[in-house]
Amino acid sequence: MAEHAEHAEPAEHGADAATQLETVRSEAHPTIAASRSIYAYERLNHIQEGTYGVVFRARPRDPPSPSVVAVKKLKVARNGLDAHGFPITSLREIQTLTLARTHAHVVQLHEVCVGNTLDQIFLVMEFMEHDLKTLLTFKHKSRAGGFAASEVKTLMHQLLGAVAGLHAEWIVHRDLKSSNLLMDNRGTLKVADFGLARRFGDPVDAWVAKSQPRAQSESDTSSADTKKEGSEEQGGMTDLVVTLWYRAPELLLLNHVYRARESSSSKQPAPKSLRANHLFRLHSTSSPHPPQPLPQYTEKIDMWSVGCIFAELLTSHPLFAGTDEPDQLRRIDHVLGGPTTTNWPDLTRWMGLSHHHATAPSTEEEVEKEAQRRKAKLAAALPRTRLTRGALDLLFQLLQYDPAQRVSAAEALRHAYFAEAPRMAHPDSFGSFPSVAAGERVVGETPSAPNVRAAGKGNGEASKAYSMEFDFAG
Incomplete structure (x- = not known):
């Protein structure tokens, strides 16, 4: 018994050390702590789609909250990796948003969420109208x-x-x-x-x-x-x-x-x-x-x-x-x-x-x-x-x-x-204005800088076809 007790003490100390390390890591880098499921949020409406991701408006499910966030689904390969590993653009976006999170005029990153597969990674950010x-x-x-x-x-x-x-x-x-x-x-x-x-x-x-x-x-x-x-x-x-x-x-x-x-x-x-x-x-x-x-x-x-x-x-x-x-x-x-x-x-x-x-x-x-x-x-x-x-x-x-x-x-x-x-x-x-991001109607369309990815689909994001049946798991 004494022998077992002798080996148990270091294990307890090891567990305490691991817990302390996880706490320190979470406090120092809150966005890379253990990620929650994206299903903690309810999708409200699509905002826009860009080169590196799809952005939509969402709100917490449990507990229900009137507060709204912007969620960006990163565009990554089907298995979550490309030829160079995890997409460097996604890593940089997470890194730079984390480094600049204390600045009043940089959009705030709240957390990084995941879906059911490796290619489903989401950035949960503050919503701007x-x-x-x-x-x-x-x-x-x-x-x-x-x-x-x-x-x-x-x-x-x-x-x-x-x-x-x-x-x-x-x-x-x-x-x-x-x-x-x-x-x-x-x-x-x-x-x-x-x-x-x-x-x-x-x-x-x-x-x-x-x-x-x-x-x-x-x-x-x-x-x-x-x-x-x-x-x-x-x-x-x-x-x-x-x-x-x-x-x-x-x-x-x-x-x-x-x-x-x-x-x-x-x-x-x-x-x-x-x-x-x-x-x-x-x-x-x-x-x-x-x-x-x-x-x-x-x-x-x-x-x-x-x-x-x-x-x-x-x-x-x-x-x-x-x-x-x-x-x-x-x-x-x-x-x-x-x-x-x-x-x-x-x-x-x-x-x-x-x-x-x-x-x-x-x-x-x-x-x-x-x-x-x-x-x-x-x-x-x-x-x-x-x-x-x-x-x-x-x-x-x-x-x-x-x-x-x-x-x-x-x-x-x-x-x-x-x-x-x-x-x-x-x-x-x-003052306030109608918000496209919130699904409100505004006057006219906004011209966009030419983009080769829009070739054959019209000029700019406004003309890009998008299905409102967006699925987190898609």
């Missing part, structure tokens, strides 16, 4: 004519606060756009959809450029394709990110260069619109020089997207609504003027042509003259009644060609725009 793109269309079609200047300022302050918080946590979103910004009926804006987000500048998640050439059709202008994500795990960052209308010029240039090099090495013809591009022709022809290494993009790609959203808030329309990447570059050129080594000193490096074009640095006078010229072009593209001096200057700093000169989120929050009249509107003063 609107997305900004739908609200912009609704207000533009109504007598209001868009958000008031004071409301735009409030929304921009919240958006910049969220992006500054993400970047402080070493997170780059990589798909900021008006449809990924959610808003409730109390005027609170929150950043959502972290399917493309990842850590950067951290030894745990190496920040090494690794762009992949697009192998899709000429009309492909969507964000990163899920089948490309595995290549990023080989040690680099893919340039297949950010929806076209919000995509920074350095990403557009990177993709041009990689597609040209791929076309040259594989001898496969590229789309006609790309073959007509001078940069593409330079890289797709044989050269005695070896391919030059390209720079790595930074979190400043998010800031270009913020600038595009700012312009959209001011005008209720996308500023650069390109149909493909060459057209996107043309539209940016039309509004800002073309990139030069005066406004972008490292331009030839981003074009992969540093060995061909060595240019003398511009003088301060030339740089200032060029900046004033581009700022005047930008002002001419926007309605004067909506553009204060501070708004124009902030927008200009967000839409700098050179990512090194592009303002950071933390710097933008300190910009004089937020101190000038009119003062920021209080969020409670925004």
Whole structure:
């Protein structure tokens, strides 16, 4: 008996230690604690379907509760795994939402739930009544004519606060756009959809450029394709990110260069619109020089997207609504003027042509003259009644060609725009609007950036066929 008692004591201590460890783990990482069944929730209505998941509205079953949540069913392979294991986009979305869970302007992840099979994984998040793109269309079609200047300022302050918080946590979103910004009926804006987000500048998640050439059709202008994500795990960052209308010029240039090099090495013809591009022709022809290494993009790609959203808030329309990447570059050129080594000193490096074009640095006078010229072009593209001096200057700093000169989120929050009249509107003063997410009817449809996955099915999410007989187990 003594011998049995002697062996029983360590077992009890082991059980206590295991319990303590589970408690610590649950407190430190509540979203990865033992997952509940999704059947704890009752589905109410479908909200939307995107590249990485289907989102619907739900509420707790037991005990019954009037509180509503948004549930996102992740798109994973039938057995829950793809060629690289559990989908990296899903892991990143869970990780980034967990890291940013304390920020007031990032959508909150409550828990991760599971279904009956390995491919049924659900993110339970707070419910927000609107997305900004739908609200912009609704207000533009109504007598209001868009958000008031004071409301735009409030929304921009919240958006910049969220992006500054993400970047402080070493997170780059990589798909900021008006449809990924959610808003409730109390005027609170929150950043959502972290399917493309990842850590950067951290030894745990190496920040090494690794762009992949697009192998899709000429009309492909969507964000990163899920089948490309595995290549990023080989040690680099893919340039297949950010929806076209919000995509920074350095990403557009990177993709041009990689597609040209791929076309040259594989001898496969590229789309006609790309073959007509001078940069593409330079890289797709044989050269005695070896391919030059390209720079790595930074979190400043998010800031270009913020600038595009700012312009959209001011005008209720996308500023650069390109149909493909060459057209996107043309539209940016039309509004800002073309990139030069005066406004972008490292331009030839981003074009992969540093060995061909060595240019003398511009003088301060030339740089200032060029900046004033581009700022005047930008002002001419926007309605004067909506553009204060501070708004124009902030927008200009967000839409700098050179990512090194592009303002950071933390710097933008300190910009004089937020101190000038009119003062920021209080969020409670925004009022309420019909909620598409809650199944309420709104005026008109919202245009979407072109997406290759919608080819043949109409343009954008509004036209995508969807069965309301959605089943958790499906």
